[in-house]
Amino acid sequence: MKFTDGFWLMREGVHASYATEVRDLQIGADHITAHAAVKHVRQRGDTLNTPLLTTEFFSPADGVIGVRVTHHAGKRRLGPDFALPGAGAGAGRTRREGDLVELRSGPLTLRLDTGKAWTLDFLDDRGRRLTAAERKGTAFVTAPDGAHHTAVQLALGVGEQIYGLGERFTPFVKNGQSVDIWQADGGTSSEQAYKNIPFYLSSRGYGVFVNHPGKVSFEVGSESVGQVQFSVEDQSLEYYVVAGRTPKDVLARYTALTGRPALPPAWSFGLWLTTSFCTAYDETTVTSFVDGMAERDIPLSVFHFDCFWMREYQWSDFQWDPETFPDPEGMLARLKSRGLRISMWINPYIAQKSALFAEGAARGYLVRRPNGDIWQWDLWQAGMALVDFTNPAARAWFQDKLRPLLAQGVDCFKTDFGERVPTDVVWHDGSDPERMHNYYAQLYNRTVFELLEAERGSGEAVLFARSATAGGQQYPVHWGGDCFASFEAMAESLRGGLSLSLSGFGFWSHDIGGFEGTPDPGVFKRWLAFGLLSSHSRLHGNVSYRVPWEFGEEAVEVARRFTLLKHRLMPYLYGAAVEAHTTGVPVMRPMLLEFPDDPACRTLDRQYMLGPDLLVAPVFTADGEVEYYLPPGAWTHVLTGETAAGPAWRRERHGFDSLPLFVRAGAVLPLGADDQRPDADWLDELTLRVHPVPGGAPSRRSVTVPDLAGGVAAVFHVAQDGDGVRVRAEGTDRAYRVEVVGGGSARGMGDVAVPLP
Incomplete structure (x- = not known):
């Protein structure tokens, strides 16, 4: 949210109060509390009729320093709050020398000079300033409508670049962008995002996590061009600065704090094929797809049933449509006898026609309005309501409805939606509706993931999830949502995935061929190579099938070639998956993660590293022309054996059975x-x-x-x-x-x- 009118003025009716000088200081062994006046105090009368900002400094983990800014502390804390499994106490150590006060935690130091105007300096272990909250860096702001915002500005250095903030399809480098952390079902072609993460990564060796699950507004060099500003409509704001010599170090510390990704089962890395969404399908159709893949020697690992496995107008009741699938147990047994795993589409919304609507309403498991009415609308499903996952009994009820499917042979679930969450409601546990809007995705995915862990074992649990918030990386896998069937959408999908990977998520996928519309055969074939060189690989569409032979014999050959290649690469890929699970470093890595000292890598968003050693540059053109960058060193093409040397920009043309795919020397x-x-x-x-x-x-x-x-x-x-x-x-x-x-x-x-x- 922007508060100023240019550099000199505030917007009409907006008033800002900035921490100006320290008036009182309490120093413990591992924490500091500073009370800051919002104007210079020259005489006793200046202490009257004026606020103080209480600012607390602490360290929840090595290399992480937290700052909590509070104006009025009397506001009730309704929750929810992010669970921080890696947070503890006593990680920091304080030091005072005259006016200079410091809190040190591993390689990170917070320094406050109480003898000068308010400035919080964050320094690395070499004494280099990473960032700072300067003259206007700590504030509260009142708007014309009376809303109270707490705001922080952290300085940007010359040439500093900012990444992350979730799965964002806007430009990869976030400088110059206004970003609202607010879940929305906006597709992949807008500023909205399904996965909004209030964490950003800087090219200068640190990250910032805003510990607030509700709406956080970021201005990344977009209001004050030398600052990253973030604000919440609240009396208090808490943020963490996370240090690291390399971007990998920062991600390791951040994911240690918020939770590391679970390790998906190896079978989930194979090719997934779906019914698609609005297409016509029954067991005959499904069998024809499976037979067709086998006849064409394209190995298939997972078959997914999308929405219409249930009856129309009844999503979700978790009951097979008996007219379309009269023998679901037998069908699943027949599919599983062929070595396939089964995935099912589910949703946290309950349509009024579903038998679960009346059952959930009677038991108090559906979200209600303040007057006691069940919240409903007709967008997506007629008269749909929302399961209240803040109610432990509702979570258990939802899990119980899924257990019969697991008993039938289902292996995993596609947890779709979770973004359309209203704020004019009352939650069972009294949660603040604004804070619950984003956090709902966490409760939804955790509910299903924990069921799979309990029923299938922790090493077998895997989702195909669309929505997420901070900490959601613990419940993989996530996919990019509804993209168009075009080269442009293919590129924007990759941008989103790379941004998500720099937000702590280790595993990511996308709809091969695009979801909306039917792809041109060229788009489909190029997307096949990209999709099968991603963490997880799924063929899925909306109104048309995505079986390769629908797009010509060459598409069949491309699908076969890259599926077989991915299987041979599995000892390498699963090693990268284990690394993501243990360190938080993602499987699909923006180039800057492996080459942080190469300035040319900091803006690259049309190529990536797959694990530590494989460079992948998908082709986004109809004629096969691709431009990509090889970092310094010797490189060998995986498919052709061609050798090349970097640093170099290369432009070349590839057939549909190829793309730039290089291994670096020493690998x-x-x-x-x-x-x-x-x-x-x-x-x-x-x-x-x-x-x-x-x-x-x-x-x-x-x-x-x-x-x-x-x-x-x-x-x-x-x-x-x-x-x-x-x-x-x-x-x-x-x-x-x-x-x-x-x-x-x-x-x-x-x-x-x-x-x-």
């Missing part, structure tokens, strides 16, 4: 032998493809091949010197193969040596 790529499924025995005939460092320079690399539970199946220690490449296997006595790119190969057990070319 050791573990490849599985079984290209038919994502959850194979990866140590069976494993290949280690070694990409030597040019010039024979000595190098060392250890590669962990995970097991299907995310543990360690084997570790391979790879050493390169002037004589060749030597590999030492640890934890396995299985035979494996070593291929040195540009050189020879050898097969053996234990220690294997291959001479350099």
